Amino acid sequence: MNKPFKAIILGILALLLMGGGYGLLVYFNLVKGPAVLLDLPVVGSKLGQDSPARTLSDPLIEENQKLKDRIASREKQITKLEKKSADFEKQWKRSEIERENLQEEMAGLNDQIQELKASPTGKQMTYQDMARYYAEMKTQDAADILTRLSDEDIIGILTAMESDQAAEILQKMNHDRAAAITKKMLNVSS
Incomplete structure (x- = not known):
């Protein structure tokens, strides 16, 4: 060739x-x-x-689109959950601050209660004043005057006195009345 x-x-x-x-x-x-x-x-x-190569890729394209849609949906859910989480965190912080404020207020009120318990009331101060007056009197005169008062007032005055002075006045009182007052004093102190 x-x-x-x-x-x-x-x-x-x-x-x-x-x-x-x-x-x-x-x-x-x-x-x-x-x-x-x-x-x-x-x-x-x-x-x-459509060629065979194109028909094989169509399901993959569809699956890819479904996955993209699913990812977008999940991202929206994540965003919503993050917002809720942030809201709950803010609410938790507010409640913590409120709890701390209430604890401080409660501590202040407890201090006030302790101060009130420690400080004598108006009636107790009156009993202390009266106890000083009766301590200056003669024992028999103090006993005679005290027997004309109510048992509550007698107990208040006697408890404000020193124990030896209270004992002398009780000794000079009517024995039945002194025993009744002593019983009441025992009930009050227990």
């Missing part, structure tokens, strides 16, 4: 191989085919249909 004939055949084969490769690329929609080919009745109908 002569050389020019071989060169022509090799050229034709090269063109066929390139055309076949291009046709496959167009068939699998990797490259868009020329509009002229799509207008041809037999070739255009084959090229216009």
Whole structure:
């Protein structure tokens, strides 16, 4: 065979191989085919249909879109939960501050209660004053005057006195009345 004939055949084969490769690329929609080919009745109908590669990728595209939608939905849920969490945290901080304020107020009120318990009331101060007056009197006179008072007042005055002075006054009182007052004093102190 002569050389020019071989060169022509090799050229034709090269063109066929390139055309076949291009046709496959167009068939699998990797490259868009020329509009002229799509207008041809037999070739255009084959090229216009979905290729096997395209039909395999469609479910993957759909699945990818579903996953993207799911991710977007979850991100919205996360945002809502983060907002709720922030709201709960603010509410918790407010309640902690309120609790601390109430504890401080309660401590202050307890201090006031202790002060009130420690300080004598108006009646107790009166009993202390009266106890000083009766301590200055003669024992018999103090006993006579005290017997005319109520048992509660007698007990208040006697408890404000020193024990030896209270004992002398009780000794000078009517024995039945002194015993009744002593019983009441025992009940009050227990």
